[in-house]
Amino acid sequence: ITYGLNLNLPCPVDGWPQPSITWTLPNGVVLDKPQTIGRISFLTNGSLHVRQVANFDKGTYVCKAANSFGSTALTYPVTVMVFPPRITTTMASITRVLQGTPVMLQCVATGIPRPDISWTLPGRTTLLPPNRYTARGGIHMTDEGSLVIQNPVLTNSGIYKCNAKNALGTDFKSTYLQVI
Numbered sequence: 001i002t003y004g005l006n007l008n009l010p011c012p013v014d015g016w017p018q019p020s021i022t023w024t025l026p027n028g029v030v031l032d033k034p035q036t037i038g039r040i041s042f043l044t045n046g047s048l049h050v051r052q053v054a055n056f057d058k059g060t061y062v063c064k065a066a067n068s069f070g071s072t073a074l075t076y077p078v079t080v081m082v083f084p085p086r087i088t089t090t091m092a093s094i095t096r097v098l099q100g101t102p103v104m105l106q107c108v109a110t111g112i113p114r115p116d117i118s119w120t121l122p123g124r125t126t127l128l129p130p131n132r133y134t135a136r137g138g139i140h141m142t143d144e145g146s147l148v149i150q151n152p153v154l155t156n157s158g159i160y161k162c163n164a165k166n167a168l169g170t171d172f173k174s175t176y177l178q179v180i
Helices: none
Strands: 007-009 020-024 035-037 040-042 048-050 059-067 070-078 083-087 094-097 103-105 109-112 116-120 139-141 147-149 158-166 169-179
Touching: 083 158, 094 103, 103 169, 109 158
Parallel strands: 083 169, 094 169
Antiparallel strands: 007 048, 020 059, 035 040, 040 048, 059 070, 083 109, 103 147, 116 158, 139 147, 158 169
8 A cells, every 4th residue: 555545454254143353453452342543443344444554554454253153364464655755857957047037946756755845055045844935035935845036146046956855765956056
């Protein structure tokens, strides 16, 4: 299953007398009655529901049904798919712009979990949500992660680096902005 999605594991049982159902989680915890613990719910229909699956939810889930005549088990091996960040935007090594002409530097990244985007500006200032504006103004990050310089001046020239980061790693791309 992909990181962040919901996982539903059915436990279809039939028998007489009505079998009791238990779920054993990958960490060894046994749920012997319908209940909710954090993101995990053992539902009254016997199924197990895990909300917003994370990497540590991987492992083997076991549904066991038992009555006075015996028991049976159903095993679900679960792997969680995660991907390190990768910036998909192509960035020119040099970006030339005229003074006073607004410029947008785009930075689009893929990854699971969704990567956080930040920008390192000349002078080592870093912009990252929620602080998406520079103190002097005129430079800000959009919600999508692009960098906008409203009124570029000569002193805005320098290296602009886009960083994409999630729990699995970091990727970055940079461009030299030349204001002329």
